[in-house]
Amino acid sequence: MSRLLSHIAAILIAATLATPTIADERVPTAQKAALQVAMQQHIDRSVVNGKFLHLDTKTGQVEALHPVTAHPMIMLMGEYYVLCADFRDRNGKPVNIDFYMARRGQSYIVFHTAVAERETLERLMRSGRVKPAG
Numbered sequence: 001m002s003r004l005l006s007h008i009a010a011i012l013i014a015a016t017l018a019t020p021t022i023a024d025e026r027v028p029t030a031q032k033a034a035l036q037v038a039m040q041q042h043i044d045r046s047v048v049n050g051k052f053l054h055l056d057t058k059t060g061q062v063e064a065l066h067p068v069t070a071h072p073m074i075m076l077m078g079e080y081y082v083l084c085a086d087f088r089d090r091n092g093k094p095v096n097i098d099f100y101m102a103r104r105g106q107s108y109i110v111f112h113t114a115v116a117e118r119e120t121l122e123r124l125m126r127s128g129r130v131k132p133a134g
Contacts, residue, residue, distance in 0.1 A: 026134035027081075032074050038108035039083045039099050043067055052087060052097075054115045065095055065115070074133040075121070081108070082121060082130055 027035075046052055051064035065087040075082040081101045089095055098121050100112035114120055124130040 027074060027076070032133070035074055035081055035083060035101060035108055036070060036072075038101065039070065039085065039110065042099065042110040043085065063089060063115075065089055065097070068094075075125070075130045076133045077124065077130045079103075080111075081133070084121075 043052060047067070050066065052067060054063045054065055055061075056063055066089075068086040068088055071084040071086070073084070077100070079102070083099045083101060085097050085099070087095045087097055095116050096118050098114040098117065099110045100114070101108050102111050121130060
C-alpha cells in the first residue's frame with residue numbers, strides 16, 4: 001500500500017470516529033470514504049499476482065477475478081455495511097462482489113465476501129434488512 005493511501009486512510013478514519021453514524025441512516029461523507037478505503041485495502045491485500053482468487057464452492061474451481069471498479073453506493077445492514085465492486089473473470093465477463101463490513105476499533109474490516117451472489121443482497125433489500133445509506 002502506498003504511503004499516500006496510508007495517510008489518506010488515517011485522516012478519513014480519524015474524521016469518521018469524530019462523526020458517528022446518524023440514526024436516520026445517513027452516513028457522513030468521511031465515513032463513506034473510510035469504508036471505501038477499507039474495502040480497497042482488503043482487495044489490495046487479497047490480490048495474488050493481480051488476481052482476486054475465489055473458490056467456486058459448486059464446481060471446486062478457483063476463479064481468478066480482475067478488479068475493475070468500486071461502486072460508490074454504500075448500503076446499511078443494521079450496524080454493518082455492504083459495499084460493492086465490479087470484477088471481470090478470465091473471459092471478460094462482469095462479476096459483482098459484495099463486501100460485508102463492520103467497524104473494528106478505529107477501522108473497518110470485511111467479514112464476508114459474496115462473489116456473484118447478488119440475489120442474497122437483493123433478498124436482504126426486499127426484506128428491509130439492507131437499505132441504501134443516505
